[in-house]
Amino acid sequence: MGIFDRFKRVVKSNLNDMISKAENPEKMLNQLIIDMNEQLIESKKSVASAIADEKKLERAMNQNGAQADEWERKARLALKAGKEDLAKEALLRKQEYSGLAGQYREQWQAQHESVEKLKQSLRGLQQKIEEAQRKKNLLIARAKRAEAQKRIQATIGNMADSSAFAAFDRMAAKVDQIEAEVDAMAEIEDMSKKDDIESQFAQLESGDAGADILLEDLRKKMAAEGRIEDNSDKKS
Secondary structure, eight states: OOOHHHHHHHHHHHHHHHHTTOHHHHHHHHHHHHHHHHHHHHHHHHHHHHHHHHHHHHHHHHHHHHHHHHHHOOOOOHHHHTOHHHHHHHHHHHHHHHHHHHHHHHHHHHHHHHHHHHHHHHHHHHHHHHHHHHHHHHHHHHHHHHHHHHHHHHHHHHHHHHHHHOOOOOOOOHHHHHHHHHHHHHHHHHHHHHHHHHHHHHHHHHHHHHHHHHHHHHHHHHTTTTSSSSOOOHHO
């Protein structure tokens, strides 16, 4: 598994874990950035190790190439001195080192290509993390706004599902009923007062008329007895 596959696996695992725990979005995003940077550091270490291996292969390639050149120089020197057997031995040594240099060259070229790909991937990873850092605050703001809307909708939903509004309507109807009863009692009291006043005046009126009748009867009675002059005719 490559270093960047491991990076994606670790970040994805941490992301799924945080989402499953339903943590605060701001805290989750900050932690993700921290995890990304930690994994970036580990990736840089892996790339650095790959570069070090490339350097080792390059040094081995150059060293074996240098040894091959050195044994060729010695073969030339032996040949000039007329020592053909020694020259042949030197050429065999040159051939050995040249073969090793060729093998190291193949390994170095493969490692060099791999390192260049790793470097390119590392640069892309750094750019993505930098982009994530720039977007973090925007995502946090969006998450807070969405959370606020969610709470409001939940509150509205709970109120709609509950009997709060029905209770409010019942209380309003009760207040209307109480006000109507108070108005009715006040009206009845006013009617009672009016009836009482009218009754008093009726009594007064009926009382005066009765007294006049009694007084007239007494006059007539006394007149009949001759004790008082009957002035009823005079009055009439």
